[in-house]
Amino acid sequence: xxxxxxxxxxxxxxxxxxxxxxxxxxxxxxxxxxxxxxxxxxxxxxxxxxxxxxxxxxxxxxxxxxxxxxxxxxxxxxxxxxxxxxxxxxxxxxxxxxxxxxxxxxxxxxxxxxxxxxxxxxxxxxxxxxxxxxxxxxxxxxxxxxxxxxxxxxxxxxxxxxxxxxxxxxxxxxxxxxxxxxxxxxxxxxxxxxxxxxxxxxxxxxxxxxxxxxxxxxxxxxxxxxxxxxxxxxxxxxxxxxxxxxxxxxxxxxxx
Amino acid sequence: xxxxxxxxxxxxxxxxxxxxxxxxxxxxxxxxxxxxxxxxxxxxx
Numbered sequence: 636x637x638x639x640x641x642x643x644x645x646x647x648x649x650x651x652x653x654x655x656x657x658x659x660x661x662x663x664x665x666x667x668x669x670x671x672x673x674x675x676x677x678x679x680x681x682x683x684x685x686x687x688x689x690x691x692x693x694x695x696x697x698x699x700x701x702x703x704x705x706x707x708x709x710x711x712x713x714x715x716x717x718x719x720x721x722x723x724x725x726x727x728x729x730x731x732x733x734x735x736x737x738x739x740x741x742x743x744x745x746x747x748x749x750x751x752x753x754x755x756x757x758x759x760x761x762x763x764x765x766x767x768x769x770x771x772x773x774x775x776x777x778x779x780x781x782x783x784x785x786x787x788x789x790x791x792x793x794x795x796x797x798x799x800x801x802x803x804x805x806x807x808x809x810x811x812x813x814x815x816x817x818x819x820x821x822x823x824x825x826x827x828x829x830x831x832x833x834x835x836x837x838x839x840x841x842x843x844x845x846x847x848x849x850x851x852x853x854x855x856x857x858x859x860x861x862x863x864x865x866x867x868x869x870x871x872x873x874x875x876x877x878x879x880x881x882x883x884x885x886x887x888x889x890x891x
Numbered sequence: 892x893x894x895x896x897x898x899x900x901x902x903x904x905x906x907x908x909x910x911x912x913x914x915x916x917x918x919x920x921x922x923x924x925x926x927x928x929x930x931x932x933x934x935x936x
Contacts, residue, residue: 803927810920814913821909827899830909837916844923851930 637687637761639859640680643866647677650870657877664729665717672709675701676843680862683762690756692748695784698762700743704798705736707805707844714812735797742794752786764855782850806844813837813872832876839868 651673658666679702685694712732719725755768765780772786784790790798813836820830842865849857901909 799927799930803924806920806927807924810916814916814920817909818913821901821913824899824901825897834909834912834916837920841916841919841923844927845919848923848926851926 637684637859639863640683640687643680643859643863644677644684646863646870647673647680647866650866650873651677653870653873663717665713665715668709668713668716668729672706672711672713675706675709676862676866678702679706680866683859686758686762688758690753690758692753692787695748695762695787696743696746699784699788699790700739703847704739704743704794704801707809707840708732708736708801709805710840711805711808711812714808718812718815735801739794739797739801742797746788746790746794749787749789752783756783756787761855761858763850763858782855802844802847806840810837810840810844813840828878829876832872832874832878835868835872835875837872839865839870839872841865842868 651670654666654673655670658670679698682694682698682702685691686698709732712729715728716725719728749772752769755766756762757766757768760766760783762784763782766783766786769781769783769786771781772789813833817830817833817837820826820833842861846858846861846865849855849861
């Protein structure tokens, strides 16, 4: 199934370049933050491609840090920078996200790896799937079958809490912000392309957010599908929302 | 591009389809966030 991750990586790379190219032409912190978020998205899917052929503990750490922990939060932070007018609040949120991201990086780097479990890693099944050859570590709730990465990295405690909080924040800001923008354009009957674009971005942002839920429900392959569909919808939404604008005008909300 | 040209007239279909989409997306967003929240208070491993 990792061919889907490869396709997601290629599309995400194109999307990242499109966003950063727009940033280089127009500036705007939100575009830079979206570009960083998309680069993290791509690192996550690229890590899946590599983990689909062989195991490397640093690639697995990169996969968890970029894909599971940081992507949603950085994408959502881009939307916060676009929509929130209070500069002090936005600056504080940026500093908090950067601090939490650095903390996450340190926590993942120092997280010990279960070498015995790592030697049993099966690249033919997703890292988020259960491997029956691996012993179930202590602390796993009864009846739950831990994924390969959970046994190898043991991502519990503060890492788990940060992962969930970062995803709640990022999803709420990215998807909620896109829904809010689409609603404004619809209410005012202006910028049809941006209204449609924001609906696509909202839908696309929800797919990877639900990917974790699919994994928890045992539908591990759906994680790849959700990443693939999610990035396509968001890219289409971005292209639609930024389609030919002869004159730049200040607006309440958009993807600018 | 003047202000008039960026306006659009929603068709009857658009007038009800867009709110349905927006409400649907909001409900899915709420459900996704609820599941993530439950993951915290559920003390997941």
